[in-house]
Amino acid sequence: MLHFSVDTKACVSCGRCAEDCLPQVIQMEGKYPAIPNEEHCMRCLHCLAVCPTGAISILGCNAAESKLLKGNLPTPEQMATLMKGRRSVRSYKKENVNPALLRRVLDVAAHAPTGVNARRLWVTVIDDTTCMDAFREEVYQHLEDLTRTNRMPENPRRQFFASAPELWRKGLDPIFRHAPHCVLISNAKDAPCREQDGLIYLSYFELMAQSCGLGTVWCGLLYWCLRLVLPELIPRLGIPESHELGYAMLFGAPAVQYQRTVERGAAEVHHTIWPAR
Numbered sequence: 001m002l003h004f005s006v007d008t009k010a011c012v013s014c015g016r017c018a019e020d021c022l023p024q025v026i027q028m029e030g031k032y033p034a035i036p037n038e039e040h041c042m043r044c045l046h047c048l049a050v051c052p053t054g055a056i057s058i059l060g061c062n063a064a065e066s067k068l069l070k071g072n073l074p075t076p077e078q079m080a081t082l083m084k085g086r087r088s089v090r091s092y093k094k095e096n097v098n099p100a101l102l103r104r105v106l107d108v109a110a111h112a113p114t115g116v117n118a119r120r121l122w123v124t125v126i127d128d129t130t131c132m133d134a135f136r137e138e139v140y141q142h143l144e145d146l147t148r149t150n151r152m153p154e155n156p157r158r159q160f161f162a163s164a165p166e167l168w169r170k171g172l173d174p175i176f177r178h179a180p181h182c183v184l185i186s187n188a189k190d191a192p193c194r195e196q197d198g199l200i201y202l203s204y205f206e207l208m209a210q211s212c213g214l215g216t217v218w219c220g221l222l223y224w225c226l227r228l229v230l231p232e233l234i235p236r237l238g239i240p241e242s243h244e245l246g247y248a249m250l251f252g253a254p255a256v257q258y259q260r261t262v263e264r265g266a267a268e269v270h271h272t273i274w275p276a277r
């Protein structure tokens with residue numbers, strides 16, 4: 001059930017909700033919009049977002065709980081500062097992130113788009129330093145055992161994974177960068193945009209987290225470690241069998257403060273012409 005409802009006192013019968021409805025499930029029935037057949041609704045909520053008078057409620061969402069975009073968007077300058085100022089953080093305070101702050105970041109990141117609005121991502125978070133330490137220790141221990149017993153699977157990063165435990169025992173943490181937390185994203189194996197959805201999600205997560213003063217770093221090393229060497233840990237993290245691990249990101253309160261953006265100059269862009277010659 002979509003629970004699509006129209007406040008007929010507010011509705012001005014402009015038809016914008018019907019016009020912007022991609023699967024065309026909204027029909028103007030007399031003066032007001034209606035969804036006679038709910039089956040093909042994409043649940044994108046464009047109808048609620050586009051309504052100029054806030055007359056539409058759907059799926060438990062309504063205009064009163066929405067934020068007006070006009071006057072509330074960050075300026076392009078603010079967006080550029082965030083996007084140019086975000087950094088890979090590899091130095092963290094050993095403390096838990098405030099749960100309310102983390103909740104906020106996760107809730108906002110969950111607004112990232114997914115292909116066909118499938119929204120089937122599974123977000124796995126280690127949000128406790130004690131758990132993270134136990135996980136980290138177990139990963140290095142497994143890598144050490146595999147190397148010692150000559151059972152490290154053939155993979156392009158074999159040498160790195162073989163040498164990582166020794167660095168860990170020396171006080172370095174080449175995989176987890178001493179981060180107090182991590183987020184792992186996975187998607188249903190049959191999701192229409194299985195690989196892309198998770199990467200987009202983590203891009204949103206990173207920008208929101210860094211705008212809240214948290215540090216993040218994409219962690220290909222953890223992703224590859226889990227995918228290529230220790231896949232048996234994936235279900236133990238609570239990731240369902242029906243899902244595929246998409247990527248990993250470390251995060252926490254940063255122990256390094258970056259002071260400024262770096263200005264890399266103009267982007268290299270190749271403008272094509274069509275028809276091609």
Ligand SMILES: Cc1cc2nc3c(=O)[nH]c(=O)nc-3n(C[C@H](O)[C@H](O)[C@H](O)COP(=O)(O)O)c2cc1C
Nearest residue numbers: 086087088089090174175177217218219220221222
């Ligand atoms: C897909 C991806 C995977 C990455 N994996 C790791 C990683 O495993 N460990 C790490 O320390 N940094 C990792 N990074 C961070 C990059 O090294 C970093 O983005 C690059 O050095 C530029 O620094 P910046 O992010 O501060 O601009 C990764 C970045 C991306 C985009």
